[in-house]
Amino acid sequence: MLGALCGTWHPKSRTDVENTAGPEVPEGERITAAEVQKTSPWTFSMGYRFQPSSRHFVGTVEQVQREITGNQIQNTYHLFDFAIERQLSSRFSVTASLPVVLAYRNQLYAPKGEYRVRGIGDMTAGVRGWVLKPSSERRGNIAFGVSLKMPTGKPDSTGAALDSKNNPIIATADQSIQLGDGGWGFALDSQAYIHLKWGFMAYETGSYLFNPRDTNGVASFRTRPLEAVFSVSDQYLARGGIARAVPKVPGLIITFGGRMEGVPVRDLLGKSNGFRRPGYAISGDPGFMYTRWGYVFSVNVPWAIERNRRTSVTDYQAHIHGDAAFADYAVNLGFSKRF
Helix, strand or coil, rough: HHHHHCCCCCCCCHHHHHCCCCCCCHHHHHCHHHHHHCCCCEEEEEEEEEEEEEEEECCCCEEEEHHHCCCEEEEEEEEEEEEEEEEECEEEEEEEEEEEEEEEEECCCEEEEEEEEEEEECCCEEEEEEEECCCCCCEEEEEEEEEEECCCCHHHCCEEECCCCEEEEECCCCCHHCCCCCEEEEEEEEEEECHHHEEEEEEEEEEEEEEECCEEEEEEECCCCCHHHEEECCCEEEEEEEEEEECCCCCCCEEEEEEEECCCCCCEEEEEEEECCCEEEEEECCCCEEECCCEECCCCCCEEEEEECCCCHHHHCCCCCCCCEEEEEEEEEEEECCC
């Protein structure tokens, strides 16, 4: 879809082409047909996400007393994602990505402490294909992909902490900052675009991660027996919006849309026992993209509109409703280069 965002749909007649042909080019300066057809089959990309979270919600109700009394939990999350894509044809490509995570959490309940984790996350590799053959004259297209998620990230990072009696212990870091979930999984994704009037383009991207494993056996250090170990949960993300090239600024495209991301109460495959914080965040998603000399730079800053910490399976069993800390915003930076 990157090519569609960076290009413009222009169905031209023969007369249009002749009228825009331009002046005669000297023989020695001409670009040959063979050079035009050369492709850059490899694309390297790097993404960065910064996300601080400290506002607690039960359902959609913010627990403002946490901030007033000063016992809210602060998570700070830095995610670097390195990816490589190999174009097999104009329609099909293979991809692989490796995330690197740096995260911090100040936990004010037992096991109490400041946790810092860093390392590689869960690696993915997959294939993606466009339904229609990409073309500058095509008004829209849709692609589907499937990828394998491998448990390369450590699911049981620990830190120095104090137990409920203030005894020093080594405890498992909270699930929200673990490097991986300890399970094999697979993801389905899609992306689509369609050119609209007045130079606008509508786009969508979405993905769903299936994690069939129930729990990963990692001790959560939580007091309720039903939550003694971490759950290996599904995850999902959906984005959509409109984009438009900025007139008289070559290579600059502005985007605006919405996004929804979260963790379901129950997985689509397998059981959903153990500790998890299901819920979702709906955000406005403004951003821009700039292309220059074969490089593509992008910035998106989603701002939360609705946050909902849903009731988990273990919450239902215990007749309670747990909370979760959500972010007000995130900063997503992207860079890619074809070679």
